[in-house]
Amino acid sequence: MTITTEKDLDRVAVAGESTLYPKTMKIMIGSASCGIGAGARTVEEAAIKTVKELGIDAVVTRTGCVGWCQREPLVDILVPGAPRLCYELMTPAKMEKVLTEYAEKGVLPTDGVLYRYEKEENVLQDTAFVYPQPNGYAQLPERSTLDFFSRQKRVILRNCGSIDAMNIAEAIARGAYRGAFRALTTMKPSEVFEVVLASGLRGRGGAGFPTARKWETAMRQESDVKYIICNADEGDPGAFMDRSVLEGDPHALVEGLLIGAYAIGASRAFIYVRSEYPLAVETLQQALKEAAEHGITGDNIFGSGFSLAIEIRKGAGAFVCGEETALLASIEGRAGEPRPRPPFPAVKGLWGKPTVINNVKTLSSIGPILSRGAEWYASRGAENNRGTTVFAIVGAVKNTGLVEVPLGISLREMVEVIGGGSQSSRPIKAVQTGGPSGGCIPESLFDLPIDYEKLAGAGAMMGSGGMIAIDTATCIVDLARFFLTFTTEESCGKCTPCREGTKQMLHLLEKICEGKGTETDLAILEDLAATIKSASLCGLGQTAPNPVLTALRHFRSEFEAHVVDKKCPAGVCRNLITVAIDAQRCSGCGQCVKVCAVNAISGERKKAHMIDAGVCTRCGACRNICTFEAVISN
Secondary structure: OOOOOHHHHHHHHHHHHHHHOOOOEEEEEEOOHHHHHHOHHHHHHHHHHHHHHHOOOEEEEEEOOOOOHHHOOOEEEEOOOOOEEEEOOOOHHHHHHHHHHHHHHOOOOOOOEEEEEOEEEEHHHOEEEEOOOOOOOOOOOEHHHOHHHHOOOOOOOOOOOOOOOOOHHHHHHOOOOHHHHHHHHHOOHHHHHHHHHHHOOEOOOOOOOEHHHHHHHHHOOOOOOOEEEEEEOOOOOOOOHHHHHHHHOHHHHHHHHHHHHHHHOOOEEEEEEEOOOHHHHHHHHHHHHHHHHOOOOEOOHHHOOOOEEEEEEEEOOOHHHHOHHHHHHHHOOOOOOOOOOOOOOOOOOHHHOOEEEEEHHHHHOHHHHHHHOHHHHHOOEEOOEEOEEEEEEEEOEOOOEEEEEEOOOEHHHHHHHHOOOEOOOOOEEEEEEOHHHOEEEEHHHOOOEOOHHHHHHOOOOOOOOEEEEEEOOOOHHHHHHHHHHHHHHHOOOOOHHHHHHHHHHHHHHHHHHOOOOOHHHHHHHHHHHHHHHHHOOOHHHHHOOHHHHHHHHHOHHHHHHHHHHOOOOOOOOHHHOOEEEOOOOOOOOOHHHHHOOOOOEEOOOOOOOEEOOOOOOOOOHHHHHOOOOOEEEO
């Protein structure tokens, strides 16, 4: 069905509503990469098999990730006349048990329920689907009251976990493409630009450059061809925000591309996604196929006379291709190496033509801005930092996963409320933001609001949204070495400061971690970092020293302990520690004995054990497995 009128959108939405909220039981299997990795496919097979065997009138579908990846596999079950329940850590056996009990008693069991829904917000249309709340479920926690969700405002992730990403009708039923329809059929490109400008949206992939200003530069260029590109080359270790959007709601991205292309006058669009994301690529391909079938891409979209062709280009996984000019080179079929700027891509980009490059989160924010208005969007966030963004919070916190929050929320709220605080008795001493290009922020600065300027002032950056909580068992020097190892390996080698400088920095850090460093090495390390930061060609080299510089700024005492006292305060750097067992804490369980590869641990059952320091290799296996924290390093 080709969509040319608002009534056409309404008709597709009705079909989507019928599958979103059917009159029979609906079993929704969280099937993003995190869910699949945790076993969602076997849970799905068990659900299909059990439904058939028990003769339950039910439909089994797949959906994206709601963010709480730590609790996967997650399964939501909707029964007409009952609340929507989300079951955590599902297994095939648990799935069979839930359905069997329902078949016998006519109600869903409450064991294993993570939360219930009171209502499901439809962000794009300012409505909500209210679920029935009959007696018997009130004791279950409501989703919005849980610390993990209570401070979230989902705009980018608005449909993840709510729709089947392979069904465009469900996306349209929740408001997809209404903003694009409004833009293409009732507004001039300049008017679209003004709305995005008034919203205050800034790029969600790096330094936070105003999105509308980037568009404006391309709009002003006289050219027969213009391009718009989605940078979905998510390369930061531990980052999976873009992937979750692509797997859970690809139409959010497609709509943003469509609106952006119309505003700047682009006739072709590319989605540059890394080949390591096979599920994301498959989902995108289906989304583009359905969009084309409905006339949402291609020629004369919505009968407006505007046309746009969208292609997927798969990258080979080079981290440097996240940099704009290296990304352009890769799409053109050349080696992914950056070039000097200016000219900027918005002036001279892909094949020498004006090109706008935005990332997944930025483009996924465009549809809501056109649907709900600039003022609505700007009401979220803080001054000069409007709207929401998505973080992948991982590390030493109790609750790990994806969270979407308004800009301006404090680091402390992220770590202690949403993250649930430390997962062990060890206090959290820092947060690493911005991935390998970011920096470590100490606990003393956790009340800092999360915005572009405040993080930069602390020596860190927002980046793509990675956030790693670090407790006292992590060595800051070793962490800086880890991130620098990554950026050194990912350097394209084109410019000398990055190619050679990062290697020298890494050599110095390795020397310090081995207990061979000197105070002179610290001074050289600091000078070298400043030189690389100012002299490198592209963003990779310019930001590669950040983890080292912020670590030296906020945790210099740990570096000095390594070079002066020849000790690692966190007990991580092998050459600087001795390992022993605290007899008062040791229960004699013997778990440490089982994991010791060199048989350095001895002791009788239920009595304190001992470590032979002459044999111990200080690998840390005993420390990691001890639940009593009896293994100590000094």
